[in-house]
Amino acid sequence: xxxxxxxxxxxxxxxxxxxxxxxxxxxxxxxxxxxxxxxxxxxxxxxxxxxxxxxxxxxxxxxxxxxxxxxxxxxxxxxxxxxxxxxxxxxxxxxxxxxxxxxxxxxxxxxxxxxxxxxxxxxxxxxxxxxxxxxxxxxxxxxxxxxxxxxxxxxxxxxxxxxxxxxxxxxxxxxxxxxxxxxxxxxxxxxxxxxxxxxxxxxxxxxxxxxxxxxxxxxxxxxxxxxxxxxxxxxxxxxxxxxxxxxxxxxxxxxxxxxxxxxxxxxxxxxxxxxxxxxxxxxxxxxxxxxxxxxxxxxxxxxxxxxxxxxxxxxxxxxxxxxxxxxxxxxxxxxxxxxxxxxxxxxxxxxxxxxxxxxxxx
Ligand code: APR
Ligand code: ZN
Ligand code: ZN
Numbered sequence: 001x002x003x004x005x006x007x008x009x010x011x012x013x014x015x016x017x018x019x020x021x022x023x024x025x026x027x028x029x030x031x032x033x034x035x036x037x038x039x040x041x042x043x044x045x046x047x048x049x050x051x052x053x054x055x056x057x058x059x060x061x062x063x064x065x066x067x068x069x070x071x072x073x074x075x076x077x078x079x080x081x082x083x084x085x086x087x088x089x090x091x092x093x094x095x096x097x098x099x100x101x102x103x104x105x106x107x108x109x110x111x112x113x114x115x116x117x118x119x120x121x122x123x124x125x126x127x128x129x130x131x132x133x134x135x136x137x138x139x140x141x142x143x144x145x146x147x148x149x150x151x152x153x154x155x156x157x158x159x160x161x162x163x164x165x166x167x168x169x170x171x172x173x174x175x176x177x178x179x180x181x182x183x184x185x186x187x188x189x190x191x192x193x194x195x196x197x198x199x200x201x202x203x204x205x206x207x208x209x210x211x212x213x214x215x216x217x218x219x220x221x222x223x224x225x226x227x228x229x230x231x232x233x234x235x236x237x238x239x240x241x242x243x244x245x246x247x248x249x250x251x252x253x254x255x256x257x258x259x260x261x262x263x264x265x266x267x268x269x270x271x272x273x274x275x276x277x278x279x280x281x282x283x284x285x286x287x288x289x290x291x292x293x294x295x296x297x298x299x300x301x302x303x304x305x306x307x308x309x310x311x312x313x314x315x316x317x318x319x320x321x322x323x324x325x326x327x328x329x330x331x332x333x334x335x336x337x338x339x340x341x342x343x344x345x346x347x348x349x350x351x352x353x354x355x356x357x358x359x360x361x362x
Contacts (some may be wrong), residue, residue: 003056003118003136004341005126009047012342013135018056018120020140023069027117028143030081034159035134035358036060037344039190040280043257044129045345048282052113055127058134059085060163062155063360065146072143080151082162084310085130087145101305108142117141135341137360147314153321156335156357157328160191161317163305164355165328168195168255170306170313171278173203176251180204183249185241186226187265188256189217191331191355192278194224196253201225202325205251209244211237214351224327241268254279262287271296276303331355 001020004013023029041057043049065079075081088095089105103109110131117140118126118133131145149158168191172178184200186193189212200208201224210221211230218229230240242248248270254262257279265275266289277300281287289300306313320326333353336344344356 001137002338003133004058004338005054006045006057007054009045009053013045013057015339016120018118018126018136020117020138021119023067023072023140025069025071026143027069027140028065028072028075028146029067030063030083030139030141030146031066032061032063032134032137032139032360033155034062034360036159036162036164036191037341037348037356037358038163039192039257039348040163042345042348043280049280050283051129052127054124055129056118056133056136057129058136059083059130059132060159061132061134061139062149062159062162063139066138069143074143075146075148079148080153080155080158081146082149082158082314083132083134083139083141083146084162084166084305084308084314085132085145086305086308086310087131087142090144098309099307100309101307108144135338135358147311149315149318153318156332156359157321158318159357160328160331160355161314164191164331165195165317165326166308166310166313167278167306168192168197169199169202169317170308171253171276171303172196172199172251174307174313175301175303176253176274176276178203178205178251181206182251183207183209183245183270185209185211185249185252185265185268186221187211187237187252187254187261188279189214189221190255193253193255194221194331194354196255196278197221197226198224198326202320207245207249209241209249211241217354220330220354223330237264238267245270249273251276257281259285259287263289266293266298266300269293269298271298273298275300277301278303332357335359
């Protein structure tokens, strides 16, 4: 089968012939139908986060079950599934207390470089990425890395739920637990930020302020539920938000992964407000906060994959889509073939797209 391989950082992905073994007892072989291009893939391609190479990237996908291992009862061939990198064991302390996203069992949630699910004609080891590797025609994954979805859900929209949507929506609903009427600001309205905005609208937030340097993104944000827009090019972002809200927001979300915007997210809080950092700030980068701001019970916290319980959350998101509350069609800017993947990332870098997806049956 074909897969897009990252050989070295800052080099284009190369389409290679790759194979996967038969599923082990708790593994599932999936025919990949759609894989989204997420900014996190780009962070690894640019070397801002380390990963053993060569590797097959990709972690936002949907497909159809092809084969299951001897102990798998959750799915059968033909089932439609969404993948999630938040693979969980179900028995460690974090899983047992409901925080499956922080699973510590490294035999299930394997560390980078540990799995042996991919092979090729070369002697060099080919690494699986985040226990998934979606930029490939087939994926071999642990059964706890997938969720079944209804067969009438379009797979290209379902794929988006697998990372971008659950990350943004979950940051608002699961991590920050935004309640009806609260004010929200979202910094960075890419695929993940749009999901945070749509999630805030579903949660019943009062004012939802979208912040982005791209006017087209701000326009789309308004369609998804933003009540106000702020363009950083019109002046100091913190000051603009403070003026709009007369003193700051209850919740801010940094969905970009930069020092400057992380600091802004904390500085724009009202007394008692909480900043949630969703973006992946480059490894080693420190951020600076004004210590005085803690006196008024402001908080700052991280959110990993939207603190998801994806087996519960993702089918709910599918239902939200079916009921017209989650505007997934608006996320897709381009449908690409696997061979066009590098153009897709170039467009992401240029800020042109919300989400590009690879269609494997195209
Ligand atoms: N202020 C506000 N928005 C900005 C700024 C800025 N200074 N600079 C760029 N942006 C906007 C871009 O215009 C774009 O709309 O931030 C958005 C980033 O979107 P994407 O590149 O599509 O990123 P996305 O896939 O949404 O991921 C965002 O979340 O999960 C993490 O790793 C992911 O760190 C990444 C972040
Ligand atoms: Zn992602
Ligand atoms: Zn666990």
